[in-house]
Amino acid sequence: MNIKRGHPLRLFRFCPKCGSARFIENNGHSKRCESCGFTYYFNPRAAVVAVILNDEGEILVCRRAKDPAKGTLDLPGGFTESYETAEEAVNREVKEETGLDIVQTRYLFSLPNVYTYSGFDVHTMDLFFESRVVSSENLEARDDVAECFFIPFGDINPEDFGLASIRAGIKKIITSKDLLQCF
Known part of the structure; x- marks a missing residue:
């Protein structure tokens, strides 16, 4: 081959x-x-994605501040670091990007992705986690996020998400209503 x-x-x-x-x-x-x-x-790099719902059934989304896909919607997350578990990475990434603290996570599924950074295609394996936060009171866009806010679950449009794996993940979540347990 x-x-x-x-x-x-x-x-x-x-x-x-x-x-x-x-x-x-x-x-x-x-x-x-x-x-x-x-x-x-050359193996894919691990990345994590947090699916966070509030008590009203709304999902937390972020607007990307940087390329790739600058200005489009995203879910909180990012790359794992060396010697870090996927669960630790999702906790760290959510804190870095939104200021929120995760208290519970549950693995959902994974999707392959190609993330172009500095003109180089980084192949990733995106690990999706359903995550619970204590409170969204201190929600604040940080790091590489321009803004973050909750959208009613029924108003989500997968085409508003700029990264292919996130778009596919949103579609999977929408079509598999029993996928999210909301703890």
Whole structure:
């Protein structure tokens, strides 16, 4: 299998271990260095997404302050960091972006995504969590969020969400009414 034209490994011309230009395709998911024998697999990066409902059945959405998809709707979340669990990441990301503290999380599902950053396609695996906050009293747009607010669940339009995996996740949530337990 050849590395597809859009696959990020096509951009890696030199071995990251020894610097050799003899860094060749090993299979559709990796490259191997003919000089030092190092094999590099390009795997998706983990990202987290918080689905937060308030007591009125409204969902928390954020407006993206930066590209990609600047100005479109999003759900709170972001990339996991090294040595951090997905649950810790969703707690941290929600706090960084909204000022809210999560008290309970429940894994829902995952979706693959391609997140273009600085002209480079970052392949991700977005992990969706149903999350509960103590209170939304201190809700405030922070970090890479222009604004955050609650929308009635019935008024959600998936096409208002700029990232493909978030759009797909919103569609899945809307069509699977039993997916959310709201604790």
